[in-house]
Amino acid sequence: MxxxxxxxxxxxxxxxxxxxxxxxxxxxxxxxxxxxxxxxxxxxxxxxxxxxxxxxxxxxxxxxxxxxxxxxxxxxxxxxxxxxxxxxxxxxxxxxxxxxxxxxxxxxxxxxxxxxxxxxxxxGVHEGFEATAVPGAYCWGEFFTREPEKVDAFLPAVFPYRAQQMEDDAIDFRIFNLGEETVLGRMRMTDEFPPEVPSYVNVYFTVEDCDAAVAKATERGAILRFGPMSSPFGRFAALSDPQGAQFSVIDVTTTEGEMPKLTDVS
CATH class of the missing domain: 3.10.180.10 (2,3-Dihydroxybiphenyl 1,2-Dioxygenase, domain 1)
Structure with missing residues (x-):
């Protein structure tokens, strides 16, 4: 790659x-x-x-x-x-x-x-992921924050991103694009997140079956934080592994609903 x-x-x-x-x-x-x-x-x-x-x-x-x-x-x-x-x-x-x-x-x-x-x-010789968006591989990343205005100003100032805001009154979500490719998201943390949870980057790994992956993870001591939930992007869930590291799993083949409308903001 x-x-x-x-x-x-x-x-x-x-x-x-x-x-x-x-x-x-x-x-x-x-x-x-x-x-x-x-x-x-x-x-x-x-x-x-x-x-x-x-x-x-x-x-x-x-x-x-x-x-x-x-x-x-x-x-x-x-x-x-x-x-x-x-x-x-x-x-x-x-x-x-x-x-x-x-x-x-x-x-x-x-x-x-x-x-x-x-x-x-x-x-250098290590160029990064050798595969993405296939089972077991990285698929997506989101900055979770209570101060979205700080992230929204910072990321496009450091990297050559073009930002778009999702038109949804229920959630405050923004995506960052490089050319025509969407590469990152930013989600405002709601009151559902315990106050002691700091801002963090949520990493999504691809799985063949979200529910089966959640069942296996919780059987092995993970804590289910959110989901499983179907979306236009796939069926996903958020977990903490047995040592406390947060991650998400997503089955990108199981989608539901229409893609959200986006508005250019920069």
């Missing part, structure tokens, strides 16, 4: 105190298999769906063992250092300065002004 256009979600990983437990859980729920842990890079372990690299799991870095497990979505950049400057200039924080990872590429970790953490990846 070629290097992705700037701003395209290109990779996802998560750190887990119990990596073997995470591998067992996601292997069961998403059908992942795993490569060898790379001891040179903190036992970083790639996950595969039908032989294609789709994500990675890793133990916490030294000193971060007490942190909350969370999925991190990486957005493509041709120049991670330049993206870091844009993050700072537009009210975000750089949590980890651009760091070269061998000849794989260069990564940084950032936080948008309302608090959601995301990654940036400047590809």
């Amino acid at each position: 070629a290097v992705q256009p700037e701003g395209t979600p290109c990779w996802a990983d998560a750190s887990f105190r119990d990596v073997e437990g995470a591998k067992s859980f996601y292997g069961d729920v998403l059908g992942w298999t795993f490569g060898e842990a790379s001891s040179e890079y903190g036992n970083y372990t790639q996950a595969y769906a039908n032989g294609k690299a789709v994500a990675a799991v890793v133990p916490p870095m030294p000193g971060e063992e007490g942190g909350q497990s969370a999925w991190c979505l990486y957005l493509a950049s041709p120049d991670a250092a330049a993206t870091a400057e844009k993050v700072r200039a537009n009210g975000g924080q750089v949590l980890m300065d651009p760091m070269k990872v061998g000849d794989f590429g260069t990564m940084l970790l950032a936080q948008e002004p309302s608090g959601a953490v995301f990654g940036v990846w400047q590809a």
